[in-house]
Amino acid sequence: TNPNKTRLYQYAIEHKMDPEKFSIVTEAEKNRWDGECFREDLERDIRFYRGGIERKEDTRKYHKFLTDRDRLVGEELLRRGIIKSGLSTAWLDDLMEE
Secondary structure, three states: OOHHHHHHHHHHHHOOOOHHHHOOOOHHHHHHOOOOHHHHHHHHHHHHHHHHHHHOOOHHHOOOOOOHHHHHHHHHHHHHHHHHOOOOOHHHHHHHHO
16 A cells, blocks of 8 residues: 555545545656655644744744644655665654653
8 A cells, every 4th residue: 555645545535535636646746755855844834833832822923833744745755765775764754852
């Protein structure tokens, strides 16, 4: 089973969305997340989110975060690229747990 599709299906079902439509990953999306793009976006979002929590404010008022779908797709594509290159995904696992 494709782990990315499983996670996307699960998210869609939990949020009462069409899992078939929600789980389709296009070539354009794959290209969008190629390289450092996703990692930088993800790290930026986490910094903004944590900063908002520390300041007790809603950062969504002035910062556009990745959608949950973009985050799920991007994380999985990044993970696959790291594994394919033979490197460790520990930094990504740690980042996503925080």
